[in-house]
Amino acid sequence: MTASRPPVWIGLGGAALIGILTAAQARINGQLGVRIGDGFAAAVISFGSGLIVVLVLSAALPQGRRGFAALVTGVRGRRLPIWMLCGGVAGALSVATQSLSVAIIGVALFTVGTVAGQTVSGLLLDRAGVGPAGIVAVTPARLLGGALAMLAAGVSLAGGVDAPPVLVVLPFLVGAGIAWQSAVNGRLRQRVGTPLTATLVNFIGGTAVLGVAELIHAAVAGAPTSYPADPWLYLGGVIGVAYIFLAAALVPFTGVLLLGLGTVVGQVVTSVLIDAIWPAAGGPALGVSLLMSTLAILSVVVAAVPWRGMPRPRR
Numbered sequence: 001m002t003a004s005r006p007p008v009w010i011g012l013g014g015a016a017l018i019g020i021l022t023a024a025q026a027r028i029n030g031q032l033g034v035r036i037g038d039g040f041a042a043a044v045i046s047f048g049s050g051l052i053v054v055l056v057l058s059a060a061l062p063q064g065r066r067g068f069a070a071l072v073t074g075v076r077g078r079r080l081p082i083w084m085l086c087g088g089v090a091g092a093l094s095v096a097t098q099s100l101s102v103a104i105i106g107v108a109l110f111t112v113g114t115v116a117g118q119t120v121s122g123l124l125l126d127r128a129g130v131g132p133a134g135i136v137a138v139t140p141a142r143l144l145g146g147a148l149a150m151l152a153a154g155v156s157l158a159g160g161v162d163a164p165p166v167l168v169v170l171p172f173l174v175g176a177g178i179a180w181q182s183a184v185n186g187r188l189r190q191r192v193g194t195p196l197t198a199t200l201v202n203f204i205g206g207t208a209v210l211g212v213a214e215l216i217h218a219a220v221a222g223a224p225t226s227y228p229a230d231p232w233l234y235l236g237g238v239i240g241v242a243y244i245f246l247a248a249a250l251v252p253f254t255g256v257l258l259l260g261l262g263t264v265v266g267q268v269v270t271s272v273l274i275d276a277i278w279p280a281a282g283g284p285a286l287g288v289s290l291l292m293s294t295l296a297i298l299s300v301v302v303a304a305v306p307w308r309g310m311p312r313p314r315r
Contacts, residue, residue, distance in 0.1 A: 008254070008258070011250055011253050011254040011258065011259070011262065012254070012258065012262040012265075013262075014246055014249075014250050014262075015247075015250060015254060015258070015259050015260075015261075015262025015263045015265075015266070016262050016263065016265045016266035017243075017246065017266060018243040018246050018247055018250075018259075018262075018263045018266065018267075019262070019263040019264060019265060019266025019267030019268070019269075019270065020266040020267070020269075020270045021239050021242055021243040021246075021266075022243055022263065022266075022267050023107050023111065023266070023267045023268075023270035023271045023274060024239060024270065024274075025046075025095075025098065025236045025239040025240055025243070026098045026102045026107050026110055026111075026271075027102060027107050027274050027278070028046075028232065028233060028235055028236045028239070029042055029043065029046050029095055029098040029099045029102065029236040030098050030099060030100075030101065030102025030103040030104075030107075030110075031102075031103055031233060032045065032046070032099065032228070032233045032234070032236065033098075033099035033100060033102075033103065034103040035227075035228045035233065036224040036226070036227055036228065037224060038214075038217065038218075038221075038223070038224045039096060039099035039100035039101075040096060040099070040100075040210065040213050040214040040217045040218075041214055041217075041218075041223070041224050042099035042236075043092070043095040043096040043098070043099045043210045043213075043214075044207070044210045044211055044214045045234060045236075045237070046095050046098075046099070046236035046237045046240060047091070047092065047095055047203060047206045047207045047210050047237060047240070048207050048210075048211075048237065049234060049236070049237030049238065050203050050236075050237030050238065050240045050241045051200075051203040051204065051206075051207045051237070052237075053237065053238055053241050054196070054199050054200045054203050054241055055200065057196060058196055058197065058200050061196065063193075063194045063196055064194065064196045064197065064200075066193065066194065067192045067193055067194035067196055067197030067198075067200075068192075068197055068200070070191070070192040070193055070197070071192050071197050071200075071201065074191055074192065079191075080188070080191055083184065084184055084187055084188045084191065085188070085201055085205065086184060086205060087180070087181040087184040087185045087188070087198070087201065087202045087205065088181075088201065088202040088203060088204060088205025088206035088207070088208075088209065089177075089205060089206065089209055090174075090177030090178060090180050090181035090184075091177075091181055091202050091203075091205075091206040091240070091244065092205070092206040092207075092209040092210045092213075093173065093174055093177050094174045094177060094178060094181075095206070095210070095236070095240065096210060096213065097110075097170045097171060097173075097174045098110070098236075100167070100170070101167040101170060101171070104167060105167050106271075106275045106279065107270075107271035107274045107275055108268070108271040108272050108274075108275045108289045108292070109171075110171045110174075110271070111171075111264070111267050111268050111271045112152070112171070112292065113169070113170070113171025113172040113174065113175060114171050114172070114174050114175035114178060114264075114267070115149050115150075115152060115175060115264050115268070115296060116149070116150055116172050116175055117171070117172040117173060117174060117175020117176035117177070117178070117179070118149075118175040118176070118178055118179045118260035118261075118263070118264065119146045119149040119150055119175070119260065119261070119299075120146075120150075120175075120176065121175065121176035121177075121178075121179035121180060121260075122146075122179040122259075122260040122261075123142065123143075123146055125179055125180065125183045126255050141302055144302050145261060145299045145301075145302040146261075146299065147299075148295050148296075148298050148299035148302060149261060149264060149295070149296060149299040151295050152268070152291075152292045152293075152295035152296045152299065155288060155291050155292050155295060175260075178260065178263075179260050181202070181244075181247075182247050182248075182251045182259055182260070183251065185198040185199070185201075185202055185244065185247065185248040185251070186198075186247075186248055186251035186252050188201060188248075189248045189249070189252070190252065195245050195246075195248035195249040196245065198248040199241060199244045199245045199248060202244055203240075203241070203244075247259060247263075261296075261299055264296045264299070265296060265297050268292060268293045268296045268297075269293055269297075271289075272286070272289040272290060272292075272293050275289065276289075
């Protein structure tokens, strides 16, 4: 028996919430990286604290224990391919880039890069059938929605960037990684029966990758000598648990592209608000950010609404 598919607007609302959480996490992790002077250490703190939360939930909840048993059985029986266990690598790249760049370029500009990366990667992953929804056809509406998202990215970049080019390129890779992470975690969730276990695997892999990166960075540049006392700077991991869990639960119903575009709405709007209240030196002007937000929202509407006369995506 297959699970009933919720209305598209419910899925997009959940995706928008993921975007809000992502924007908040980006600013928190970026500020923590600046305060301790080590973006990799900040990323380890974020992912490591999230791992602790997921481990506790997995041990305490029956679905977590069942999911972990299914994971162990699948790995031992070689029924789970290695690529399904690698979503955490993309998560590690995302959190590390947040910690290294957001305090400099702002949340909105960081979001611009992820929009472009998610759009291109989401279309390709859906068409290749990597996500749990299987092969999703590239319809004219989805192409137009993706093009509007890319236009939003271009408008923001044209507004002027006062930051090293690498800090602008990295978010694009993060966006591609987020789309891959959503597809992989969604597939793993199908195999183990719960998004909680998929989230656990994500945090184990991400913490391991970031831990190695921080060891190398500390050996070259030295470890941080002090840490801020503000509790809110350490909430990035908990926020990450929430949105990764939600993404793994939603992607079977939305597909990778629509999940990414819905996330863009929440992320972009929240990013503009955060940067307007707490601006970063290298971010785009407020007018440019508002135009970008409008284009991003239009991209979701165009891609998600079942326009009359247009073929529906085949799954």
